[in-house]
Amino acid sequence: MSDIPGGPMANRPVHFIWLLDCSFSMQGEKIAKLNYAIREAVPEMRSVAHDNPAAQLLLRTVTFSTTAQWHHQTPVPVDDFTWQDVQVDGMTNLGEALHLVARELQTPPMPQRALKPVLALVSDGVPTDDWKAGLKAVDATPWGRKAVRVAIAIGADADRGVLQEFLGNPELQPLDANSPKQLAAAIRWASTAAVKAASQPVAGDGSGVSTAKQSYAPPVLDDDDDDDVW
């Protein structure tokens, strides 16, 4: 170890927050497949994190149904992260979930010295509360405005308009997951591509090209050949 002046060094955190719809409409196979897909995606997230040694990937989850609550409130390093299944319950209070997240995107508690956070929203329905107020609260935070956002629409009933507004960029589209297989692929993409995007430097908007957005444009998922289509 060289005796470099300046004190301790450290890599920078990437805060990754899942926002998961756990309303009753997710009951049955949807929630089971969502739990399975996220659990299966964790090793791939570790792999991406190890490929970006300068980024310390920290995971959290907030679920929303009749209320919104932290499933993991304290940021967990990806190497220590184990998935605990989420359960369904009631309504679709997305706005409350966004308010919870907005509080965490303030500085403090978010450090100034960090890479862009990732907000990954997964929903199959229509919000039942004032989700626009929640989104406004997120957009009002400096880190919320900078966040890499991804959205996954599960099934035909998902309100894509809400997800589109969450993304906040007409060039990006929510990723449709109309079957278990597509959901697994979408979760895998959200888990990895967004983390890569968060840890890549890009020119600001002055370049005239929204470079930051292109680097995590969602993939085209294969047409589904499952019997089980939502």
Place this chain on the structure above:
Amino acid sequence: MTLGVRRWETLAGSVQGVGKRRNQDWFDCRGTGSGDDPLVLAVADGHGSAVHARSALGARFAVDRFLPLAASFGRAAHDCHEPGRLTRLMTYARDDFPRALVHEWRQEALGHWDRNRPVVEEAAREPRPQEKLVLYGTTLIGAVLTPWLFVAWQIGDGDLAVVEHDGTLSRPLAPAEEDLGDETESLCGREAWLSVRMHWAPVFEEARAPRLVVLSTDGLSKSFASGDGYGEFVRGLAGRLAEKGLADVRETLPDWLAQASRYSGDDTTLAAALRPAETPLPAEAPAPSGTPAPGEISAPGEVPAPAEVSEEIPADAGAAAERTDGEADGDADMERKTET
């Protein structure tokens, strides 16, 4: 008053970031710091992601074009203590130099694109110039030091630190608030010259010239856990130079940069000019060349192309100069930054 020429020593190096396929930083140091041969330093940091696939070249073009422009500007500062001349120089440095630099960089990048077109289908649309330039996106920090003047320019992230004659540390081009995340302003921006910040510091007394000027890419400052880490690093560097000398630091620098890059994950580059405090020098003593210390990339060995900025300050600078008389005689940091 005749000012003696102060000899500058230079120190520079660069290491590739962990896991990067190539080093997308570039740097160079040229000149002695005399009136006829200003010392010019520059570091550039190509953005590096897939959408900026040619940014290593963009960084090189930025440094290569900055050097002759800045040297020419430095030579033009020869009689800058004549009444009114300093003001005109400052106006030029603030308004015209950034435009000239951006223009030259764009010409270089677009010329390279034309000579190295990607293979595409015939029916493919010709990219717009702005789209081509994004491929080459880079930051730049550059400085010119003459016996009369110290001027620095910066676009995008990275750091300029100055240890003044009395040991005071300043970071004259640091933004009031650091950008969050890794978004940065860039030479590939649509009106990039508006995003160039300038530090203006005439040297009225030789003894009050800076002791140490450090330029570095953000791979260094972003490696420190503490917000004050970078400042502490520069203080420590100045202390080590004073205590153990330049040769010792030159030997150690690659290890320091490598350690920083392990934490920042970024290519890490530093170029510095040191004014030995206790070495009396004759007014026109020859100084060592600005060849950087060994790093993982080497600075180009060619002498820069002839200066391409007129050594005369443009006549139309006068009107603007009238407006800035009050500022021109002291240090001035000017920032024209677009929102990102």
